[in-house]
Structures are given as structure tokens and as C-alpha cells.
Amino acid sequence: MPKVYFYPDNRGVEVEEGENIIRAAMLAGVHINASCGGTGTCGKCRVVVDKGETIKHATAKLTPEQVEQGYVLACTTQVKSDIEVRIPVETQMGDSRAALEREHRPVSRGSVLTSKDLSELFGDFDLEPATHRYYIEIAPPTLEDNLSDLERLKRELTRTHKVGEFTVDLDCLRRMAVRLREADWKVTATIMEGADGECPRLIRLDSGDRAQTHYGLAVDIGTTSVYVELIDLNTRESLGRVSEYNAQVSSGEDIISRIVYSLKNDGLERLQSLVVQTINGLIDRLLDKTGVQRDDIVYMVAAGNTTMVHLFYGINSRYIREEPYIPTVNFTPTVKASNLGIKIADGARIYCIPGRASYVGGDITSGLLASGVYKTDKLTLYIDVGTNGEMALGNAEWLLSCACSAGPAFEGGSVKHGMRAVKGAIETVRISTETLEPMILTIGQTKPKGVCGSGLIDTLAELFLTGIIDERGKFKLELGHPRIREGGGQGEYVLVWADESATKEDIVITEADIDNLIRTKGAIYAGITTLLDSMQMPVEAIERVLIAGGFGRYLELDQAITIGLLPEFTAEQVMYVGNGSLMGAHLVLLSQSARRSAKDIAQRMTYLELSTHPGFMDNYVSALFLPHTDIGAFPLVAQRVKERSGIYGSRDVR
Amino acid sequence: MPKVYFYPDNRGVEVEEGENIIRAAMLAGVHINASCGGTGTCGKCRVVVDKGETIKHATAKLTPEQVEQGYVLACTTQVKSDIEVRIPVETQMGDSRAALEREHRPVSRGSVLTSKDLSELFGDFDLEPATHRYYIEIAPPTLEDNLSDLERLKRELTRTHKVGEFTVDLDCLRRMAVRLREADWKVTATIMEGADGECPRLIRLDSGDRAQTHYGLAVDIGTTSVYVELIDLNTRESLGRVSEYNAQVSSGEDIISRIVYSLKNDGLERLQSLVVQTINGLIDRLLDKTGVQRDDIVYMVAAGNTTMVHLFYGINSRYIREEPYIPTVNFTPTVKASNLGIKIADGARIYCIPGRASYVGGDITSGLLASGVYKTDKLTLYIDVGTNGEMALGNAEWLLSCACSAGPAFEGGSVKHGMRAVKGAIETVRISTETLEPMILTIGQTKPKGVCGSGLIDTLAELFLTGIIDERGKFKLELGHPRIREGGGQGEYVLVWADESATKEDIVITEADIDNLIRTKGAIYAGITTLLDSMQMPVEAIERVLIAGGFGRYLELDQAITIGLLPEFTAEQVMYVGNGSLMGAHLVLLSQSARRSAKDIAQRMTYLELSTHPGFMDNYVSALFLPHTDIGAFPLVAQRVKERSGIYGSRDVR
8 A cells, every 4th residue: 555654744654545645644643724525626735745656636726836836636636656745834724624435435443344354254154045046947748747837846846956845935826837838848946945944935936047147135224224235146246235325214313213103103114115115226226237137136135123124024113112122023034025015026035134132133143143253262342333332242152242222423313413424424523732623524525514423423532632621521611712612501612614514504512412422432331341241351351343333334443442432442453344234144145054143143142131230320420431430441542642732732631 | 214105106215204205205216296396385295194193284285174184295294203105196196396405305325424424534633733722821021031022922832832943924923012912911822834844833813812712614615616614623513514606607617617717817816706705705604603703713724626726826727728737736835814815814824635636636635535535445436426527446555536527417517407406406306107207306395497417317317217218318209298309309308397397488308418418427437437447447346435526415326327327336335425525624624634644645646637548438438328338237227127117018118
């Protein structure tokens, strides 16, 4: 990877080839002005590339003289080799903004589960999807050989493919006679091996040879987003992956509000139909993109939290919400896709990865499967940093799970200018210790609209490190900075002034927001410590940390530790799983033994109900400080606070 | 049983107590005038009871003097003890008619499978219906014991009833949470054991204890009639049995015309819905009659011929009709009742007894099961005398079956005044050798409308025995009797004059009718001989004959032999099975081992396709005579012809 070295800061960073300079500066902890969101229109991010190759884009914001002097716009110039970048004084100081395409952003520390890791995971499982497509050429019946159509089909399947006893869908039977004859007795039979004692079943009969066009869908049904991946069940090849917001969002942002909605008249039917619409829309996109025939998609494996699976199946989910929080089912049966309204092949089946409890669902089982936690020797913490804050601790020997009801703050909920991680959301924030001015990055190179989860964690960490707030999250209004002010009876910090925001109003973080964020991070930290306490283990016992979830992917480890969201794990310990839920569904789609493993995980995982756990409450209260009541547990944070104070000044920071 | 002795004929007969005198006369072969159909209104059947007790009904047709002299009307007077009946001359001679309630009519010769026989049959099978209802009281969930609803249910079912792994219907799952809590965790789980490798399945969850209200339906889906029997699956008790014409009759009387109809637009859907309407109507009647709750009927076992099962399931049946006559399926899967439109409990399942081929269906399998043919040492001929003329020959060792396409003549089809066995149909006919005048009985004591199957066989036998027709079925017009005449270019015999018929026209049997009847009986006889030929066995090898089917129940053995429909079996050999199809369904409903036996029968039965069998054609042609080309095979018929000629006169009868 090329190295980028910044002057006068004397800081270097390695970045992917093609990364732009402003992003490299952000990763290196170097401040560059930018206010247009990275569109190259404000011209404030002028830098000079002294050495090395870049890809430049023409801009009217630079005069011919400036171009001749080596000036480029940091936001539109991509790194091609090792380079040295000099930042003019005017570009270093003052209010700055930047933006980048979130999709391409690598995580600053910790490693990411790659496709290579995934194929290694897959290597553990034989390619043996639950559906089989068999092409057969059947001898037509005669007066002498007058077996019925179905028996004749069975005889041939047994003879040529050793297929055993199976039952058959009524729909398939109704059309069988004509189908066989129109196809001149050359047909492809699709047989589904049931899960959990379900019997094998002929689900489709197609004309001609379709054994080679055998596809399945891996689906992650998230509360916020739905991912659908189209997979060739013969080659394991992924043909495409698309995602979209779960249309249920219109009926409530979190699980609890969905359940409340589902209890209204037709609420459940509506929510069921909304998520189905989302999935069907994604399927349509994949079909358009790949040219795969709908009728060749014969199997879908979905993973989702327990509420999402209940709503997808149209199962009453009222008691998930009421103590003692009991779902109807953790091990859902295989169902016909058409019974749920999913538009793939007639006869296709849907299987959902089993969950463990109301708040530790199939998405966690799926992630534990995909990330190999269930078979590792290393004591591993698997954590999905989302509204529910699900996590599991364990290894091949044992698995202990819990959900800590983190709340929606990290997803932009219950925060004044919080928003989901969409275009215009501030996702990265740095605050200069010297000037107390922020440097921000938005998603999608547009003007800022609000702040998403990673931006909020950054803001909280930066406010704390710069001493703008104290360890209880209270603003030091006495600093007398224009961005630190009182508003509506509480302190707040202005991240973006009205004239620079997309909303034409100041984007702020309030003391109430900070309270919510501290409660959220406190809940997650308390979840981790309660799991450890239950096993009478110290935090040092954890050998590996897997961070999953769409949001987790953008969580910066240093910042998360700074606010006390996570204990002081090292970058070497941490691995970002990405969408573990989708990966597990992918595995289960391809392999019946993976399906058995998923079942096994859900069965042997112990669930700790935190909502009524006295130890959890104690741990939670202790965690309602920055980074924690017990600062001794965060020596590196204490050190970092000291360094920042030491280098940039001497504000009153603990 | 009381004995009835008739003077001056000097003939006696044993009848059931309560039988009326006219019927006793019929059984004794004694002629009594009657033209009103047995309603007691014509007053022609006056007889005198000289000895013994009777139950008399007041009538205006007898004067006080006549009553004093001991006169009664034979049709309305019931036998109570041994009696002696004197028939006045005026009652003996002339045109006569009688009628009786067909329902109560015993068969003249051969024995009938009784309810005692049936309970013996049932004794072979353990009472183990495929559905189980388990009442359980479940400990409600707590924070400590937080299994999902379904797992909790499974745990309790395993603990208290040793229930193993099962899957669950989506519908059942959707309502489970509320159902369990509304029922205060006291529920009845209905579990269905699948057939043929289908997995056990939770199909219903009811509030409270419904383990004792556990019902099923045995259904015989006939081409003409549908029978439904409601059975208590805990006690084996039959709670009621009702029947109705199959509403599909409006779309064609026989199988072939149904198939033709099914190939029209929406034809299949319409036929499917018609038979479902019929069954639902019968279910409604049973519910009304018994007070059983619809939701407690959790299982239905149906038997029908292959076409009827295809149409009931909505399966394309086109190729049943086209050579080489292949059905889609013989072993149909268990399906949800609601998927077929049958209105019983939500979640209830339907199983159809498997058949062997397009023209030997589950009704035959069912009859072979019910009558024990599949396990007897005795070589048995099982014959369903209907349109298709299905039959099977065999024992515990082997089973050989065929269908001889007898045609609809015995069901009233393709005969000028033929009709189904409904009210007003002439069902019994005797023709006086002296006067050539007929004595007829109609069903339901009404004026004659036409002739049903047993009436047609009687007519054919009587015309032959009295020498009115010859062995080729041609009329001897030269006899010069007013009832024997030429009409429309062919000979015919007037059974009922217009002024005495309900239709106000002469009811006749024509030479063309006789041709059809001879072809029908010839086909059945040829079927029997072809089965025997295939096994290289003589007719004498048959030890037992079982006659099944609604029509078979009314088949008089002597008459059937006289026309050469059956070989000269003795009354001791013959047993009337009645509705064997329904009885088999009843057995399978009650016992999973009976279900396995039915499957075994269908699997091991050999099927002989007669339509293209050269031996069959030879046998058929030989059988197109009365009684047969080879009169040597019918020594008793030859003897009877001789006796009738000897006693009553000297007409030219072979």
C-alpha cells in the first residue's frame, strides 16, 4: 500500500491505492480544511504534492499558477504511489469538512474478515446445499411399464442419482403429467432436504436440463437494512449482493416500535408485507443485474433477529416485548416462499437460521457460525453493536450470550441531530485540541445533514479528549469558545454552522445527546463485563474480539475505547466481521452441515437475561462515565488524555 | 327369523321380522299383483293371513267385511311371527307391481359382511390413528426458564407423552403465542404422523382439554355417490354415515366424460370444487346430526378410484384416458384439508388410500384391505360391479387385478329407460312363465320411472328364462304377446304401460338395451376368466367371492349367474362386502398399521391391462351370449331353463 506523509505535521499513513488525500489526512490525524463535503467546489483543501504520483482531476478552483506550483485539491486527488504532501497554513487552520464514499472506507485499526477468510470458512463445509437439481431422461410409459408418473420419476431418480423416499408438493403434482409429456420426459427434478426431521420433498419439476442453473439467496433481515445475496449453488459463486432499507422502518425505527405497530389492526400483516416488498425489490434488482431466471432460485436462507424473523413469518411477536420476553419460536420450520409472498421459484423454500432467545436471534447464531466462534479454541467476544447490543462470549467449549438493550443512539435515534448512516451524515469527526474547531467527514460527499453512529462516537471521544466535556459528559462552558454554548437550558457543541449545513441550521451535540450516548456505550460495556463476571473471568481472558454489524464495520477501535464502549482491546485482537449474519446465511445456504452447525450453536448457547440481572445494573452504573468510573481499567485512555493535553495545551482534562 | 308360507303356491321363505308380505312373496318367487308401488293405494295386493301374527295398517282399500274375513294388503302388512298367507286368484293374476324401501332389503342369497365382521377386521389392527391429541398443562415461562413457546410445548409433550421431534404448520405458529396465554398454558396439541416418510407435524393447538374430542372422517368418493362417515378416533365408534350423489355427475356420468370435462377451461377446477361441495355438504349434515365441533375433526381418509382422487386433488387426469393409461400418481401425499377446500379443523390433513393403476384405484385397495383379501389363505375374487368393473384375484401370497371397462349399463347408462338406483327405479323384476306378465318392485314405493341396474339384470334374466329372448338376446316376436312388440325397428318388451308409469309413457327394454347389457356382463365375465387364465387356474379354484360396491349390494346371485355375469358360484362362496371402499378408509383412519397395509397392497398388486390383452378379447367375444357360448360352463342355468320350461309350459327355450 502507498505511504502518504504529511508536512508540517510529520505524520505518515498507509492507504489503499486510489484513496484520496483528504481521507489519508483524516487517517493520519492531520487537519485539512474542507467545507463542500468533498465535491471539489469550495477549493479550501489545497495541498501541494511534493513527491510521488497522484491522479489529478481538473478543477476551476485552482489557478494555472497554482497548478504549476504543484497545488491540488486534497479531496479530488487520488494516491498512486508513495507521496509527500505539504499542507499550506491557510489549509490547516479554520473550519473544515470533508466527505468520502463510505463504501470504500477502510477501517483504521483492526483487521477485516476478507473473502479469503470466508472461503477458508467455507472450506470447513462440504458443498451440499439442501436443494438438489437432478436432470433425468425418463423412459416413457408403455402398456407393459405402466407405473404412474410420480413413481416413474422416483424410479429414475433412484436409479440414476440414488435418491431415496421423498414426498411431493401438491402444486407440483397437479402439473406433473403435462410437464413430463411436454418436456418429452426430459426433466429436472428439484428436491429439498428438510431440516430438523422434515422429509425430503420434490418441490419443482422443470422441462429440460436445468441442473446447472441452481441458485439460492442468502438474506440478512436487519431491523434497518436488508441484504440479499444471489449465490450459485453449484459453484458457491456469489453473483451479486444488494441492500436496501427495510421498508418496515416507516412503521418504527426499532424492534420495540415495530412490535407495538404489529399489535395494531392489520399491523402484523402490514409489517410482514413491507419486509417482503423490500426483499422482492432486491431480488428483482439481482435478477435484472445477473440475468438469472426467477424460477431457478429454489432456496433462500435468511438470518435476522428474533423479532425480524417473527414479523417475516407473520408470527405474533407481542410477548417478545413483555417480561419474561418469550418468542414463539427460535427454531422456525422451513416454509414455502410463496406462503410468505417471496417471489422466487414456485415451490422454493425458505429456511431461517435459528436464534436463541427474544433478543439473541438467528443473526447472532449466523454470525457465530460465519466467524467460526463456535469451533475456535480462543476465547472470543462476538459483538454486534446495534440497537440491541447483542453479544456472545465463548469458544468451541461453551457460548454465553446476552443483549444489553443499548438503545438506538448509535443508530442516530434519541440524539437531536442524529441520523442513520446515509448520504450527508457526518461519520467522522476530529476536534483540534488547539483551536477546538472540528474537522468532519460526511457520507457521499454532500453537505452535512446530521450525525450518524460513528460520527457520534467520534464526537463524544473528541469532546472528551479535548476537554470540552468532563468525564460525566458535562460541557465546560467556561472555555468560552463560540462553538461551546448553552442552548435550551443545557450545554451543546456546534459541529456545523447553519450556513454550511444542508439543513440551514446549526448541527449540534447536546448534553442530553451525550447522556444518551453514554447510556448506550455504558450498556454495551456492562454487557461485556457481565458476561465475563458470569464466567468469573477477567477482561484479559478475552483473546479475540469480533465486531459485527453494518455499524460495527465503521466503528473506530481507538475512539470506541476512548469513550469506554469497549475495554482496551488491542488492534491485533480485533477483527471486523462485517455482515456476519449474511455470511452465516450464505454458509447455511451452501451446506447442510453448516445448517446443522447453526442449529447446534443455537441449541448450546446459554442466554443471560440482563434486563433483570443485578450484576448488570451495577456494571451499567459504573460504566456511565467517560471512559469509566474505574479509570484504572483504561490506562491507555488515561495516557492518551495526558498526551493530548501535553502536546496541544493544558486544559483541565482529567 | 319368521317363516312365511304361501298358498296355493306352496312356497315358503324366511324373512326378517318386520318385513312386509309382498317382499316375502318376491323372495319366495310367488306372484302378487300390485301397481301402486307399495303405497297401499291400489288395493290390488289383497291377501289373507290364515295363521300367525302380523302388524297391520288401517286402509280404506279394504271393506269392513274383507277385514273381518282376514284380508290385508300385502304391501303394508308386516310379518311378526311364522305366518301362512293365502293368495286369492284375483291377486295372483294380471299385471302387478310392488315397491319397498330399498334400504331395508336383504340380499336374497350369499351372506353380507356385518358390523361384527368389521369389528373382527378392526381387531387385527391396533387403534393408533395417525393423529394424536395430547392435553398438556405447561409451566408458564419465567426469566429463568425462558424457552420459546414452541420449544416449551415440545419439552412438555416429550416429558408427558414421549413425543419425539416434529415440525409445525406456519398457521399454527402464527397464533401460538396468543393461544397459549389465552388458554393459561393448558392446551391440546394435535400431532399428525405422516405417511411414507412424511415427518410428524403439529397441526393444531387448542385451548383446554380436547383430547377426548378427537374425530376423523372416512370418505368414499365414488363416481356416482359420495359417502362420509364420522368416527370417534378415541373409541372407534361410528357417529354417523351419510351419502349424496357426487355433484360432478352434472358434468358427466362416468369417469371418461369427467376427464373430458376436466380438460375444458376451468373444467378441472370446477370438478374439484363440485366434489368438495358434496363432501362439505355431507360434513355439515354430520355436524348437525351429532353436535361434533368442526374443529375437532382433524383427519380425513378418502378412498376413490384413481380419476376421482385426481379430480379431488385437482391433478390433471388427461393421461388416465389416453393409452397407455397412466395416472400422475398412485401414492398421493398427505395434504392440508384447507388446500383442497374441505371444511374441517384448520390444520386437518387428508390422506387418500393408494391405488394401483389408472383403472384400479384406491377404492379397490381399500376394499381388499377391509375384506381381508390381502391376508387370507383362500383364493378370493374381489369384484366391484360398476362402470369400470374392477376386480382382483388373489390371497395373502399374491394379488392380480384388472378393470374391464364394463360400461355404464348396470348404472342405468346407455339403456333407453335405464336410471340410477333412486326413488321410482324398478329394482326387481319377475316375469311369469305362464302369462309373460311382469311383477316389479320399485325403490321408495312410488310409481315406476325407469329401471336401475338390478332391475335390468332381473329383466335380462327373466326375458331369457321365459324364452322371450334367445341366447343372443333377440326377441321372439312370434310369441304374439302384447308386451313383446316391435318398436323403432327393433324388438322390445313393455315392463310398464304408460298409464301405470310415473312418466306417462311405456317403460320398455329394447334389443339395443339388451345388447348393451350383454356387452357389460360379458366384459365382467371375461375379466374374471382372463384373471384366471393368467394364473392358469380354473374357475373352480376360486374359493371365495366378494362382491363390493353400492350396486353389488343389490345384485342377486341367481340372476347374475343366469345371464352369465358371474360363473356358477354357490351362495356359500359369495359374500357381499357392501361399501368396501368406505370400510377400508375407516380402517386406515383408525390405524397406522392399516395405512401401511393399504400401501403394501397397492404396491404388491399386479395389474393386468385388459384393453390391449388378446386373451381378454377372446374371452369377451365368447361371453356375448346368454349365459355363455360354452353352456357347459353353466350347468345349473341350463337346468333352471329346463325347469322353468318344464313347469310352466313348453316354449322354445334352449
